[in-house]
Amino acid sequence: MASRATRRARPQPAAPDPIVAALVGVLGRDRVRDDAAERSLLAHDASVFSGGAAGPVCFPTSTEEVQAVVRTAVAHGRAVVPRGAGTGLAGGAIPLGRPVVVVTTKMNRILDVDLDDRVAWVEPGVVNLDLTTYLRPLGYHFAPDPSSQQACTIGGNVANNSGGPHCLAYGVTGQHVLALDVVLPDGELVRLGGLDAEPPAYDLRGAFIGGEGTLGIATLIAVRITKNPLRVRTLLLAFDTIEDAATTVGSVIAAGIVPAAMEVMDRRITAAVESFVHAGYPLDAGAVLLVEVDGPEEGTAVDAERVVEIGRANGATTVRVAATEEERALLWKGRKTAFGAVAKIAPSYYLQDTVVPRSALPGVLQSVYEIAERHDLMVVNVFHAGDGNLHPLLLFDSREHGAIERVHAAGREIVEVSLAAGGVLSGEHGIGVEKRDYMPLQFSDVDLDHQNRLRRAFDPACRANPGKVLPSGHSCADIQALERVPAGLWG
Amino acid sequence: MADDALEAFATEVGARGPVAVEGARTRWSTGGELEPGARLLRAPEGIVEHRPEEMTVRVRAGTPVDELHCELAAFGQRTALPRRGGTVGGALAVGEDDVCALGRGRVRDALLQVRYVSAEGAVVTGGGPTVKNVTGYDLCRLFVGSLGTLGLIGEVILRTNPVPPVSRWLRADGTDPFAALDVLFRPSAVLFDGRATWVHLEGHAADVEAERRTLSAVPTAGGGWTECEDGPVLPPHRWSFRPSELRQLDGAVLGAYVASVGVGTVFASHSPPPRPQAPALRALAERVKHAFDPGGRLNPGRHVALLAP
Incomplete structure (x- = not known):
């Protein structure tokens, strides 16, 4: 211990942060970090945004410790930013204005699984995939499956109301959380929701989920667990154009079939992924559509057959059905590692996340390619087509002069095109700082005022992750200083 | 718009x-x-x-x-x-x-x-x-x-x-509704009134038939599982339980009841008592109410914690 403490004894900031001693009093020296390296590391999450340096970084291990940290921050007039694995893509976990950062990764126990109530009680730092791995031998799983599920935490899933490919049939995180213990921004502990059918209150559990850390910190989470399907059938359909793939998606839904997942990858990303995982994706196709149907034996057979028919009617050139569990896993591995594979094409990417009506997909995709071309950017598309959730990745090199500005301009145009098609700003990544200032494009002043009323009911003093979600005119008065996304936030 | x-x-x-x-x-x-x-x-x-x-x-x-x-x-x-x-x-x-x-x-x-x-x-x-x-x-x-x-x-x-292509109600006396829920893949409803159990199955015809066969392995008091037109008539009042609590329902408190197994809702002839809210939750709920309706003019007299009709 002594040697570790010595190793961390880097040059201290000119004026020591007065809250550090109080936090050390709460958590001990080991679990409060205030060195420059740690603080600058946590200026980032997985997005292209970076905040200022974090304030002290705390690693509580219990609800009581989170309460004590929050109360200490309140006493010192400091804001608090909760953080899980830092895989967020909208800058929701980046610090603005030296807040105390509460990292939940040491609260990572699966406390109880009750098959009668079909619930698992977990701490917020439990990794998404770890829970499903734990549940699998019991015949159950946790349905939300973001692409980052090997790293992202369930607390982070709650904060972002995260989705994933399979939320087409199963719904995003909000459908799978029954109860939450939340440390409110004043340090008070409250249980939201419950395991009973209709918990006696406003659905504040539902309102809290997706709050991006601005409503408090979840320290204990009861999630609904889902029976594993009896049968899973995974199909790969190849098309000459991405529009044909998108049209197929709309036709499948219109035919009354709700697959577990429908994912589209365009030619460029398919090639990048194939050279990475060797799943046998067709390299000559304009786009591939990955469809998974799950459920009982007969229904999945009927649905899979109809999906193939619809695909062929819309120009599918080849159809492949995964014959083994290994083949299926490989097809999914390709999809889930797509963002990593992008590194083979360009050093940086900016991932957009809008939703449009499924019938608008072909037209909006075409606009996305045109927007990228106009801004001299390469774009690849790999997305949750089944629910109209676009994920264009704008590829760039941040060292190139003016690249960031072009990405920013193209991103805004993609947002505008999506909204004009009857869509919304975010399907699963949240608002964070990324889309905060776009909120008035989707909502009126009165709408935003009402969202702010909810926020202020949870956090009257505006200490919880300030500067996120709501644009400053509608948010907390004491962060007016953060009027616009600060210069330098991009990249 | x-x-x-x-x-x-x-x-x-x-x-x-x-x-x-x-x-x-x-x-x-x-x-x-x-x-x-x-x-x-x-x-x-x-x-x-x-x-x-x-x-x-x-x-x-x-x-x-x-x-x-x-x-x-x-x-x-x-x-x-x-x-x-x-x-x-x-x-x-x-x-x-x-x-x-x-x-x-x-x-x-x-x-x-x-x-x-x-x-x-x-x-x-x-x-x-x-x-x-x-x-x-x-x-x-x-x-x-x-x-x-x-x-x-x-x-x-x-x-x-x-709407699924096929939908069927099945009924049996003297069976274990929790065992029925366990063996079925995804039933639409498993209902229990203390004596009889109703199961609602939906899906493609062959899947519903397969579920029905699965269900026949759950023992009944005799007579097995028989098809019926509809589920039971539901009493007017709604109680809210954890799904596991339905194993110990008290008919003396509830009156006649139909319990939704796997969900936790119980439709009963007696009305439920008001349910307590923890003080911190009540305070938060009051702040929410005040934020949206400071003058208390919207549906005055209604309180969310009360389920009783």
């Missing part, structure tokens, strides 16, 4: 005086009696737009649920709203799930966008028109079950679902 019917509703609501919305009065006393003196209004009616290919429907709050389901059925679709009469807005304000919630989904997951009239008489939009959306705070979930105490629902966009 301006809508004349909504604007007219907002004008009627105005910004002053106690006001309440009357639907079909099927759950009129849920949450307590309305304070006398509140002005009674009706929400606008009509299906604005059904988009079968998007699986969404935009509908005004005063529309009868039966009318909505009739329109959707013509396209092979339905919603999670309960089939017990009443209006769309009333069903959302009460938040009660259909007795086949395991198959049809929960009401709280069905609301994609809500347009309501605020205590100040303004039209406010929460949520969005697409089936997937995490933009901003989730006012939709907040409004489901809020009994019109935060805003008066005028128009909504709901998620629709395909």
